[in-house]
Amino acid sequence: MIREYLRTFAKTGIALFCVWHMAAIGLYSMPGDSHDRVSRWLNDNVTGTFVPYVLVTSQWQQWNLFAPNPLRRIVFYRVETQNAEGNWAYVTSVNDTTYNTWRHAVIFKLLGQVLEENTDRPELAERAAQMFCREFVLDPDAGIRIWHELTIIPYVHPSPSKAWWNTWTPQFESSLAIETRCAS
Amino acid sequence: MNAIRRAISGRVLSGVEAFFFARRSAWPFGLMRATWAGVALIFLLRQWFDVTAFYSDDGFLPRDLVYLVTRDDWRFSILDYSGEVWYVWAWYITMLVAFACSMLGIAPRTSTIASFLLLSSFHERDAMTLGGGDTVLRNVGFILAIAPGIEAFSFSRLRRHYASWKKTKTLLPPVTMSAWPYRLLLWQMMVLYITSLWWKLLGDMWLDGTAVGAALHHSIFLNWPYGVINEFMPFAAYLTHATVFWEASWLLLLVPATVWKWTNIPVKRLVLAGGLAFHGGIAVFMDVGVFPYVLFAAYLGLLDDGDRAWLKRLIDRRSALPIVVLYDGSCRLCRRSAFGLRIMDTFSHLHLVDFRNAAEKKKVAPHLDEAQLDLTMHILLPDDSVRTGFDAFRFLTWHLPTLWLAAPFLYLPGVSHLGRAMYAWVAQNRQKCAHDRC
Numbered sequence: 001m002i003r004e005y006l007r008t009f010a011k012t013g014i015a016l017f018c019v020w021h022m023a024a025i026g027l028y029s030m031p032g033d034s035h036d037r038v039s040r041w042l043n044d045n046v047t048g049t050f051v052p053y054v055l056v057t058s059q060w061q062q063w064n065l066f067a068p069n070p071l072r073r074i075v076f077y078r079v080e081t082q083n084a085e086g087n088w089a090y091v092t093s094v095n096d097t098t099y100n101t102w103r104h105a106v107i108f109k110l111l112g113q114v115l116e117e118n119t120d121r122p123e124l125a126e127r128a129a130q131m132f133c134r135e136f137v138l139d140p141d142a143g144i145r146i147w148h149e150l151t152i153i154p155y156v157h158p159s160p161s162k163a164w165w166n167t168w169t170p171q172f173e174s175s176l177a178i179e180t181r182c183a184s
Numbered sequence: 185m186n187a188i189r190r191a192i193s194g195r196v197l198s199g200v201e202a203f204f205f206a207r208r209s210a211w212p213f214g215l216m217r218a219t220w221a222g223v224a225l226i227f228l229l230r231q232w233f234d235v236t237a238f239y240s241d242d243g244f245l246p247r248d249l250v251y252l253v254t255r256d257d258w259r260f261s262i263l264d265y266s267g268e269v270w271y272v273w274a275w276y277i278t279m280l281v282a283f284a285c286s287m288l289g290i291a292p293r294t295s296t297i298a299s300f301l302l303l304s305s306f307h308e309r310d311a312m313t314l315g316g317g318d319t320v321l322r323n324v325g326f327i328l329a330i331a332p333g334i335e336a337f338s339f340s341r342l343r344r345h346y347a348s349w350k351k352t353k354t355l356l357p358p359v360t361m362s363a364w365p366y367r368l369l370l371w372q373m374m375v376l377y378i379t380s381l382w383w384k385l386l387g388d389m390w391l392d393g394t395a396v397g398a399a400l401h402h403s404i405f406l407n408w409p410y411g412v413i414n415e416f417m418p419f420a421a422y423l424t425h426a427t428v429f430w431e432a433s434w435l436l437l438l439v440p441a442t443v444w445k446w447t448n449i450p451v452k453r454l455v456l457a458g459g460l461a462f463h464g465g466i467a468v469f470m471d472v473g474v475f476p477y478v479l480f481a482a483y484l485g486l487l488d489d490g491d492r493a494w495l496k497r498l499i500d501r502r503s504a505l506p507i508v509v510l511y512d513g514s515c516r517l518c519r520r521s522a523f524g525l526r527i528m529d530t531f532s533h534l535h536l537v538d539f540r541n542a543a544e545k546k547k548v549a550p551h552l553d554e555a556q557l558d559l560t561m562h563i564l565l566p567d568d569s570v571r572t573g574f575d576a577f578r579f580l581t582w583h584l585p586t587l588w589l590a591a592p593f594l595y596l597p598g599v600s601h602l603g604r605a606m607y608a609w610v611a612q613n614r615q616k617c618a619h620d621r622c
Binding site: 011014015018021022025026029030031033034051052055056057058059060061062063064065066067068069070071072074096101102103104105106107108109110113114121123124127128131153155156157158159160161162164165166168170 | 200201204205230231233234237238243244245246249252253255257258259260304307308312313314315316319322323326362364367368371372375376377379380382383384385386387388389390392393394395397398399401402403404405406407410411413414415417418420421424471472473475
């Protein structure tokens with residue numbers, strides 16, 4: 001009899017946990033900027049209850065991959081160093097041929113975060129510059145400049161033809177990401 | 185009135201009981217565990233040259249800067265305690281070992297929990313390198329860590345199977361588990377695809393058909409030159425809309441399976457087939473990390489006995505079955521080999537017969553002489569033809585899914601000569617094996 005009670009108790013606990021987990025990840029994953037009233041109300045009033053659970057179990061998730069629209073910005077990087085005469089000299093370009101297939105997507109994701117998406121956090125860009133100093137063996141205390149080389153994949157509607165794409169060539173524009181000195 | 189209320193609550197409770205606790209085969213979760221761990225292991229090994237840069241204080245994100253890119257609350261990482269290179273590497277290697285053990289099924293429960301916890305620790309330490317696939321790795325890992333029945337397809341279970349085989353010449357009964365981990369997994373997949381669709385509907389490009397064309401020109405992700413990709417541009421709009429429709433098709437899985445059984449439409453199988461095509465296409469054309477591969481692993485966990493039976497029917501259509509395998513029950517090596525064949529015989533294509541057992545042999549191969557059978561393994565096909573030795577083994581590989589990948593290699597020039605010679609040598613020396621050791 002006691003065993004039967006315990007079993008029922010355990011099953012009830014598991015079923016409640018499943019419902020809790022399903023609600024938690026479902027609500028956490030809802031687009032935060034959706035415009036309908038129901039999801040806005042849920043986001044404002046209910047989702048918060050589940051957030052600690054989702055975070056502590058590392059189940060955080062947002063499925064906005066290639067959405068709402070696919071990423072159209074392509075950013076490569078150009079590294080320059082300052083020589084003894086004070087002139088800036090080209091060191092390297094970090095582009096789609098720099099890293100092998102195994103590494104390039106993940107490294108560009110990282111560089112995008114530190115040199116592009118967190119422009120309000122200059123410490124990250126500074127750190128990336130120091131990593132470049134080490135990777136490209138620049139002299140201690142040498143000046144280093146990292147440029148964004150940005151192009152944007154065009155948005156043409158309706159979907160362009162093969163012939164149109166064949167004539168398209170990316171045009172890159174430069175802008176300074178960071179200028180600093182390698183650590184001595 | 186009370187009786188009606190009791191009847192209704194009884195039905196609801198039994199419905200809940202069936203929904204969460206109906207028994208189902210555990211092999212899909214065992215297979216998912218092995219594949220999940222294998223995929224994670226490969227992709228973690230890809231980070232070998234970047235471990236220091238990604239996770240240590242010598243890298244892009246020393247611990248004193250972590251607060252800039254991640255939260256403070258409800259966060260735990262074992263890598264918060266030290267940023268020394270040796271410390272990070274020690275945990276990295278431990279994580280690789282844990283995933284290798286989980287993949288092989290060595291202490292599957294412990295190794296799977298350890299794998300999930302360590303993976304989460306690394307992800308919490310540096311979220312800047314993570315993509316959608318890494319999130320799915322954690323989502324599936326969490327479900328595996330708490331699910332019962334993940335010991336299917338494990339080394340631990342293989343040993344217990346062998347003990348049973350030695351005693352009774354039968355394998356253990358299949359592992360079963362409650363349905364709730366399957367429900368969690370299915371819900372996780374639905375959340376992934378349906379919220380992904382929701383996000384897409386908030387933009388313009390997935391609706392106007394231009395999204396795939398743009399995505400396939402993003403050179404950070406692209407595996408092919410533009411010249412090749414442009415050949416597919418006439419289909420870009422169709423592919424964009426197909427993606428949206430396929431993601432929407434996951435909503436159909438909210439309809440109870442009994443309804444679909446009644447209509448005879450294999451909805452889940454069709455949705456998963458769509459997923460194979462979609463993610464397979466992504467894997468071929470783009471580098472989006474572990475994403476497609478870990479989803480394939482998750483799909484394995486969504487299979488059930490009905491899918492296995494369907495696949496068996498599909499495969500059996502091409503073959504005359506069963507294949508009788510005559511082995512020497514007096515030789516330990518042969519008994520072990522027979523056990524190996526039995527374990528790998530996923531679709532029950534083989535009928536294993538110990539030719540030292542006269543009654544058994546008489547039933548299936550009265551025309552074959554024992555002295556002849558003693559020389560080498562014989563297999564009998566339903567058309568009464570016989571194959572022996574290496575040729576028999578090569579034939580069997582087409583019927584054992586675990587050996588499918590190896591099968592074509594056995595036809596390479598020279599392999600058959602080498603195989604026959606090796607087989608003859610092993611057959612000649614097989615009686616030297618004793619006490620389960622050769």
